[in-house]
Amino acid sequence: MLFKVEMTVNIPLDMPVETAAEIKAKEKAYSQQLQQEGKWRHIWRIAGLYSNVSIFDVKDAEELHNLLMALPLYPYMDINVDALCRHPSSIRNDDK
Amino acid sequence: MLFKVEMTVNIPLDMPVETAAEIKAKEKAYSQQLQQEGKWRHIWRIAGLYSNVSIFDVKDAEELHNLLMALPLYPYMDINVDALCRHPSSIRNDDK
Amino acid sequence: MLFKVEMTVNIPLDMPVETAAEIKAKEKAYSQQLQQEGKWRHIWRIAGLYSNVSIFDVKDAEELHNLLMALPLYPYMDINVDALCRHPSSIRNDDK
């Protein structure tokens, strides 16, 4: 099942630079692992913002929730979730 | 260049069913042509709504504008546009 | 999978009373059929409003979308969808 997730990151202004760098490195590794497993299908940056648009391909809402809760940056994020389904006009078979 | 476009369709309640069906058929054909040309990369339905989330891959904002203005359902749509760029964590080379 | 769906009905002021009554009767029959099939788990009225809060239990977002699109009152509704998952504090096994 596909979900669109939009994430906006708000790092506290007083977080030490090294701490922020460490969390971001973990976030990147975690994101890339999920991408390689095919669960985090797409991730794009919204131009000018510390925000991304992502497409997740998961078994159900439970799996999505667990994946998001494990994001190292989760405590600093505003999250918006929309459940998606295949569009009748889509010509891509794997775009569900 | 990639853009995320969200479209919500509001067909007037008094539009004859045949007229609506005709416009929707034109919309579908037009969408599929743009998908085949690679300009309309993705289109997903938002569950429960007459709305879609789409990713366009175009030369610039001018091309995006012209493609959207030519949508047969454009006069009945609310449109939201965000410019995207490659995310530093993305592992898909073609996801710009 | 569970979804919370909130529906607000806006019957056009100029719809003939009989037409409205007929659509509402179809809506009620359709809703009760889905409830009997176990797909529409709960439906409550929000006090004072022509709105309901509903819980759907469906295979995936695709099935939810098709069920909602078939609602006789769908063209007159504002719809809001949230994907749900089992809450770690829940003591009801069937509340997923």
Next chain:
Amino acid sequence: MLFKVEMTVNIPLDMPVETAAEIKAKEKAYSQQLQQEGKWRHIWRIAGLYSNVSIFDVKDAEELHNLLMALPLYPYMDINVDALCRHPSSIRNDDK
């Protein structure tokens, strides 16, 4: 009487992990006690968010207020309350 309550938890970023864990444990115990007493009928997690959708079955608004005010996480919550009543299309007798 039934109420739908939506709760979003905002734990302060600087709360010590043990303190947060302790409050959450108390919250869980309190929630499960109210569920066993039949006053907190349903609780679902909203996918991707630290939010829940709950249905309370209480004598009146006074009892609801007292139950919510006693939530260990109450000081960190945004709360939204809607009074519900039986929906004329409902087929479940106990769904009031």
Next chain:
Amino acid sequence: MLFKVEMTVNIPLDMPVETAAEIKAKEKAYSQQLQQEGKWRHIWRIAGLYSNVSIFDVKDAEELHNLLMALPLYPYMDINVDALCRHPSSIRNDDK
């Protein structure tokens, strides 16, 4: 049980003056009957607007819903409902 209800009336611009006058007369009679029965405790006009703030004293949300649905102006109203309970600082015994 007490509820605060705010109602804003939007009479369609093309409704004949006599029709509007007739509905408003019925509304007034109905409101005064409910006030005499003690169910519609207070009604105030919001200065400058075609809106009122009302306090209802009813058995439960079901009764509130039925009273509001029977308002002759209901189809033209935006409605906002809040469940109230006695305030710990109140000195009026009958203000629940």
Next chain:
Amino acid sequence: MLFKVEMTVNIPLDMPVETAAEIKAKEKAYSQQLQQEGKWRHIWRIAGLYSNVSIFDVKDAEELHNLLMALPLYPYMDINVDALCRHPSSIRNDDK
């Protein structure tokens, strides 16, 4: 003259419990004094929230402003004010 005032209290999370208790005690005494003087006509709790709906009966906006500014909890409140006038359908002579 009547005003509806809605107050939402946001006690800072790091305020010592005793300080908060002291301010709330002063607030309660002040509120009850104004109620006894007939200036604070009604106060109700909004169910589930640390908010109240109040009706003030004062000489003019100046007096209302001074009464509110003197609230011990004022620095922690979000305030919303609406001027009221007698509703033509009201049957209570003293409800102005």
Next chain:
Amino acid sequence: MLFKVEMTVNIPLDMPVETAAEIKAKEKAYSQQLQQEGKWRHIWRIAGLYSNVSIFDVKDAEELHNLLMALPLYPYMDINVDALCRHPSSIRNDDK
């Protein structure tokens, strides 16, 4: 007592030009009469909009309400009302 009133006029697109001109002429005459009586103290146009910012000086909310309800353009207006009082920094004695 002073009130700030902001009015935005939405003339229906299909109102005949002469009808609109007639209503606007009545509105202007009525506004100027109230200005001469000292009840409508100030009226300014918001640049670029069919909106005004006005200051009324009336006995109470009741009088304000009656004055506004009698505006020939009232049925086409969105209205926003704020009760004002003398500012402690004001040096103009008549600005209450």
Next chain:
Amino acid sequence: MLFKVEMTVNIPLDMPVETAAEIKAKEKAYSQQLQQEGKWRHIWRIAGLYSNVSIFDVKDAEELHNLLMALPLYPYMDINVDALCRHPSSIRNDDK
């Protein structure tokens, strides 16, 4: 040229009382000086709020900006600006 400016002051809760008093005294002196120069034409308190509605009479937007930026309370203010022009119904010649 006239501008309507609405200012809402949010003094930080932890600012020492003397500091706040000092800034407010400077603000008052500065405001009264501008009023005497005819640049700050009107200032009214919005009843119940720590907010004001002001009318400025300045040469242009540049002068307005500089006057506002010099407000001692500016760092604690939310500001809203609307450019005004003479209303065709105004009978006061000096109300531009």
Next chain:
Amino acid sequence: MLFKVEMTVNIPLDMPVETAAEIKAKEKAYSQQLQQEGKWRHIWRIAGLYSNVSIFDVKDAEELHNLLMALPLYPYMDINVDALCRHPSSIRNDDK
């Protein structure tokens, strides 16, 4: 003086195509005349929308208001106005 004006055009769905084309032609001629006079400095299309961002260079708010009110599409527009002033970091002398 400079103003940023954002205009969104909402042509009624039932306006005859020729009427719309005629109004748009007048709008274009009028806009180009104001551009040639230097009063309408910039106009850009917002990608994907029937909206523009414009910069006007006028004597004062009065002139801006009169220019906008004379737009042939004005009755179908939502308008948003911000007064601008020279930015201290700007290196363009004519960008005021």
Next chain:
Amino acid sequence: MLFKVEMTVNIPLDMPVETAAEIKAKEKAYSQQLQQEGKWRHIWRIAGLYSNVSIFDVKDAEELHNLLMALPLYPYMDINVDALCRHPSSIRNDDK
């Protein structure tokens, strides 16, 4: 490609004056360098606010994103981005 970017700066109230002055000086130098390179075409102050309206002329969304992320004040800014394209009524050839 052109983008309109609106930036609102929120300097934390407890930032030392010298630190703020240093960051603003870097911001100004950086902005002026980008203006000289032709990438930051316009920058205007919104009257009364610590906000600007800017027009960027960049190769694509990627370049815009990198330019904005390098703003010394970026961590303290709220940012809003709109992709622009040439308006069919524009008479300025270089306004794309």
